[in-house]
Amino acid sequence: MTGHISFDVKRVTNITSIFMSLNGKAEVRWTTRTMSRRRTRTHTHKAEIDLFTVITGNNAIGRTVLQEGAQVYPFTFQLPQGDFPSTFKGVHGRVVYFLKVEIHRSLHITKVFETEFNFSRHIDSNHPQLLAPLSGSNSHMVWGLCCASGPVEMTVHLDRKGFVPGETIKIACEFRNSSLRSATPNATLVQNQKYSALDTSVRIECKTLDSVTGEPVKSGTLQAYSEMTLTIPDTSLSISNCSIIDVNYDVLVTLSPCRS
Structure with a gap:
């Protein structure tokens, strides 16, 4: 997977580090209710699986200064080997893959941006x-x-x-x-x-x-x-x-x- 992250900087900005990660996870969640004489109880049923997380050393930059204007940083990720399920969004659960970018600045709250991408598991239809x-x-x-x-x-x-x-x-x-x-x-x-x-x-x-x-x-x-x-x-x-x-x-x- 290749791409780039870009910033439209309004003023000179000090950046401590930028980290990027590739993530995949599956999660389910739903609720049920049971009635008794005195009250109603709500039960939450859930599960979550981390399919993978990939962070490469090339995706972190040291302390730097971003000048005004557009700043572009290319990146390349290698998807890990494995039999991962396809992207899915259902009534009570989902399988989701996303790219996460974290921007760290001294004395500032970390900025986190996520964008999802679709993954299709390859199946040999001629089997x-x-x-x-x-x-x-x-x-x-x-x-x-x-x-x-x-x-x-x-x-x-x-x-x-x-x-x-x-x-x-x-x-x-x-x-x-x-x-x-x-x-x-x-x-x-x-x-x-x-x-x-x-x-x-x-x-x-x-x-x-x-x-x-x-x-x-x-x-x-x-x-x-x-x-x-x-x-x-x-x-x-x-x-x-x-x-x-x-x-x-x-x-x-x-x-x-x-x-x-």
């Missing part, structure tokens, strides 16, 4: 395990007027398991509707967020990222084919290498009988 196709099937008996009217069945196929942000998921569906009512297919892309605190508490949140409704399958249709598509948002990344935050994705397909 055989991610290229393997997926399929699933299910059936359900539809009831009407206290008696069974017939089953609805579906089989769903995905051409592979792994996708990257911005791609489109093509869902091939096979339906059989032996009931007395039409049935409507729906596909949903769901993001599952799992947060784990130090006190072993766990919080799970589900977020719908995309949804599509297909054409109704008429009653008595013994074989129907349909293709639905879902788009993965550009900011959606999996997290499976962090002990306090886990993020994964599901494609849910339903076939719901229409109301009479």
